[in-house]
Amino acid sequence: MGVDVNIMAFIKVVECYKRYRMGNTVIVANNGISFEIQKSEFVVIVGPSGAGKSTILNILGGMDTCDEGKVIVDGKDIAKLTSKELIKYRRLDVGFVFQFYNLLPNLTALENVELSSQIVPKAKDANEVLESVGLGHRLNNFPAQLSGGEQQRVAVARALAKSPKILLADEPTGALDYRTGKAILELLQNTCRDTGTTVIVITHNQAITPIADRVIEINDAKVRRITLNKHPASIDDIEW
């Protein structure tokens, strides 16, 4: 799309703080986190449980706000948005893939995709998207009739159907077996490559990092390291 990636980052998080009050104690989830992500990058944010990576995801996904700092997405500081504007941001700009898929159980695969496509004006055709994730033959199956991988594919299709600016995936392989997990990662990578969507995957699994364009390591509520892979590895090459 001819955006000059060097001049301006697509996502820029600057000195982001997030604190939770739990009774009398204050838990600092994000303690001055800063990083940048370029458009169409495949990013993996990695860190152990409780490192604050989910908080980052929530903030990036418009589900949460940070107490201090800036979160600029495509030139817009979402840290300053009202809750209504946040909903709009989630609706139009963000696609989510959850660890437990979170498909609506009483909707078929197609209907689950339609659930998100029908609220977005520039949405893709639900059928096509499902076709593209390889589920063209299971359109009218209910989640309960699908395997975990298939469910996660539906979830990815649901996220993609919106043509989001960012696709956020929270432990997408966490509930899946090895092979299926790999297939999902491949799907995400391909999506990034083929559609130019910025994909951010959050995981505790260090094994995944080689396939990313950019790896952001978070530990103890702070960014510890940001690695750029000039040549990310193929998914087939990694193992865990």
Added chain:
Amino acid sequence: MRIRALNKDIYREFTVSITRFLSIMMMIALGSFVFVGLSVTGPTMRNTILTYTNTYRLGDMTVSSPFGLDKEDQEIFASISGVEILDYAYRADLMIDDSYMVVRIESLGQLPGYELIEGRLPDKRGEIVLDELMAEEGYRVGDQISFLPEKDEDNYNLKDYNFVIVGFINSPEYLTPYEKGSSPIGTGVVDFFGVILEDDFNMENYSLARLTFDDVQKESKYSSQYRQMMNLHVKEVEELLASRPEARLNKYLQEGNRDISSAEEEISEATQELLNAQVELDDARDKLDKAWADYEEGKATFDKEIEDAQLQISKAETELQKTKDKLDYGYTEIVEGEQELSQSKAELSQGEAQLAKAKLQLDQGKARLESVQKEINQARSELKEKMDLLKPDESLAALNQGIKMLENSLTDVNKGLNSIYEALSQLSAQTSFLESQLNDVDTLILSSNEQLTVLMDRKTQLELKLKDNPRPELKAELDNIIIEISQIEASLTGLQLEKNNIIGAKDELAGEQRKLLESKEESLKNKAELEGQHKDLLSQKEKVLAGISQLDEASTLLDISQKKLDQEIANLELKKMEYEEGLAELESGRRQVNQGETQLKKAQEDLAAGQVEYENGMSELKKAKNKLASERLKGENELEDAYSKLLEAEEEYEKGLNEYLEKLPEAREDIEQAKKDISKARKALEGLKIPAYSVSHPYKDMGFSQYIENSESMDLLSHIFPVFFFLIALLVSLTTMTRMVDEQRLQIGTLKALGYSNWAVIKKYLIYGSCASLIGSIIGIIGAHKLLMPIVFFAYSSNFLFKEPLPLLPPIYNLIAVIISLFCTGFVTLVTTRSSLDNNVATLLRPKAPKNGNRVLLERFTLLWRRLSFNYKVTARNIFRYKKRMIMTILGVTGCTALIFMGFAIRDSVTGILGKQYDKLFKYDTILIINDSAPAEDLFDYNNLLKEDKRIASVYPARLEQATVEIPDKLDQDLSIVVPEDEKGFQKINPLIERESQDEIKLNKGAVITEKLASLLDLDISDRLKFKDNDGKFRQIEISGIAENYAGHYLYMTKDYYEEIFEKTYAKNCDYLLLNEKSNEATTQFTQDMLNKDVVLSAINKNVSSDIIRELMKALDIVVLVIILASSLLAMVVLYNLTNINVSERVRELSTIMVLGFYPQEVTAYVYRETMLLTAIGISIGYGFGLLLHDFVLTALPPANIMMDPAVKLSSYILSTALTLAFSLIVMLITHRKLQDIDMVEALKAVE
């Protein structure tokens, strides 16, 4: 010790899920509230009324008869078996002196015991206790109260009508203070009651008997045993009294007839006595009159005798007087005669002197007259001379002749003049003719000259032309002209000649005229001369005439003087004769004087003899007078004695007469009155009906039975509503508890894994649920007792005496409520928890597999399914996914809508009674019931009155009879039989309509009965209705129609059919009236006026009847309001609870769509759309249930004589929907708020 942590957990659970706890509690509270409230009201009402009637000893039976109860009756009562108390009482309806309110006065006895509000009961005569209502009217203890004595009766019911108020009371016999029954006086309604001592009554028979029975004392008056026993007692008493009415009637007839005949005897006796008195008086009068006559006669003879004597005396006296007068006269005559004689003598000598003087005068007169005669004669000769000289006749004739001649010549001259004038006028006529001829000639000459000039000019022209151009034609013309000219010239010469002739003639004429004028002049001169001569002659004639008249005058004067002279000569002759007469008279006078002197002497001698005779008469007269005086004195004394005796007798008679007259009108009046009374009594006897003995017991009393019926209808309501409430509450708390257990599945698993016993685990939920139930039910029970029951109680008791509810203890219903509540939560919890616990720990620790989506039936209709928007597809799937909740929601909404709807519908039905009964069906204003056996003239007067009264708009006569119909398992129902005189007119004020089709029903053979009666007996057209008529006879009648009617039971039939069925002739006994002024006051005033007429027995005012229904409406309105409020609250709680469960079950799903970027409205709609749909379904089913409930209530709730209007207004459908939808919306708003608070991140993180 070990389970302390667990207890803490239980305790925390309350605080954590407080809304759930509260909603369960609320539902249970509502359920208990309605259940206990409604269940307790009926028994409380009954307990109140039974306690009251027991405390104040309401008798088990009351027997009364319009004739009172006589000795035989009392014997019968004494023979009744099992009687505990037998108490007789007097009763009389009286009007308060100044307000015309009707007070029913009874005598104080053992029964009933009165509730003393203030003061004390009466303990001596002249004291009264009054109805508590009268205290409200402003009467006070110590006040005086007086009643109007009965107007017609001669034997008054009370000994005295003035009382002192000593207290105020209520009576168990008047449970409804404002409806004390009807009275034959005043406005026809008993307003108050009062109690006095038996001694104050003056009545022959007791009015009523009150009884209590030994065997029923142990039984509650509400028990069926009581009713059964009482039925037996009533039957027994009725049987014992069965023969009494006829016997009483016969006795009354006999007594009446006896009374009448004895009264008649009395009358005839009284009449006889009157007659006797009259006869005696008449006798006395006769005697008196005779005595008077005797007295008068005696007095007359005495007077006559005296008069005669006096007459004789006075006769003698007059005679004596006459004699004396004559004597006196004799004396005076003698004196007078002497005087006359001397006077005559003097007169005689005077006459002699006068005569001598007259003789001298006569001689002198004669000499003067002779000289005058001489003078006259001389003058006459002189006159004659002058006459001869004048010769007047000759000169006059000559003058006349001359005058005549002159007049003749004057006529001739005038004649000549006239002929001259004639000739002159002829001449001038001729002259003018000649002049006109001359003129004509001149004109002819002139025109000829002109022609000539023209011709001459032409001629010269022609000649000139001819000179230049000698043409033959011109020449010819010229020649012609020349000829013409010569012709004209010739005629001109002729004309000139003629002219000259004329001028000559004219001149001749002028000469002649001149001559004539000369002769005229001459004649005129002649004439003037003649006229001068004529004048002279006339003046001469006048002079001659004047001379003649002078001579005549002188002659006349002479004649007059001669006449005077002749008269004087005659006068002188007359005087001479007088003188000679005087001489003769004088001579006779002298003779008379001599004669008188001799007569006088004789008279003096006669007088002396008369004097002696007179004196003798005088002495005799004196003697007679003395005798008369003594005789008279004696007679007068005797008469006086007789007179005074007569006066005494007269006085006595007068006294007797006055007495008689004084007493006569009274006696007559008395007799008249007695006669009237007798005829009245006779008529009354003829009109006497068989006296009905009414045997009454509490269930026949309006107040008692109505209240019991009301309490039973409350029982009925308490059977319907709480069931609904509890059912819904049970279902909802079941769902809630199930959800709770489901939610805490993991925790249960953990606890079990930790080694806690099943009991320990269950305990938590059991305690949670039971607490909610217990607290809820206690709140509900308290509310029910303190709020609902009193509200309903007072609504139903507003017409009654009861001032506070007496709840029935022990509170069995409370216990039931608690048990049911505990069952709803505790038992349900136990069951659901148990089913969870049956799983093994591992299964429990794993999340319960979420309910899977499924295709719904709807999807099979692909066409329809595709049309649905995505959102609706989701909704449809969700509804069928959670089937249990779907059913719950529908049931909850259905129940609430049904209850609310039914509430409104009952209101419609009750309001409908009033509107339809009293506006659409009963259009008349009042009914006057009249005594059809009243005297015909009274009825006639009454009918006239109806025609004349301006307040009446129209009159519809009819016959109205009361009958009773036995209804299985219910009270006997009163039936009014209406037989209109004119059906067409009657239908205008009381239309008979078939309710469903709204068709008019025509009366024909058969009877039209009203709907409620038909439904009570399950009768249809052409079935037969059995009823008991006024005389206690059972009759059957065929039904030909069923009419719309809401209050009371009516039977309508035609006159002919009536006569056929009742076997008697038709006569009207009431009038349905339409009034011009329909206000309450006007109608009351009117009926009060009408009730003053003897013919009018009572009046039924539509207003009054509708007021009774209005009261019932008020009571029901409150109950309905409570139902609607409670149902509304329940609807809210149910919807809220179910939605809450819905949300909590699907929090993950909702979080997902929130994360996907659904707007808040979209999220709420996502959950609530299905609730709305289910609500809609629930509402429509609710109508069905509501209608069923309404139908049930309609047949079961109203008293047997009232039919509720089955029609439900559209507004009730709308209102119940609107209310339910409104609650749904309120719950939606609450849910909307709640959804905002969902922490989507947390929800998503959690593992199911």
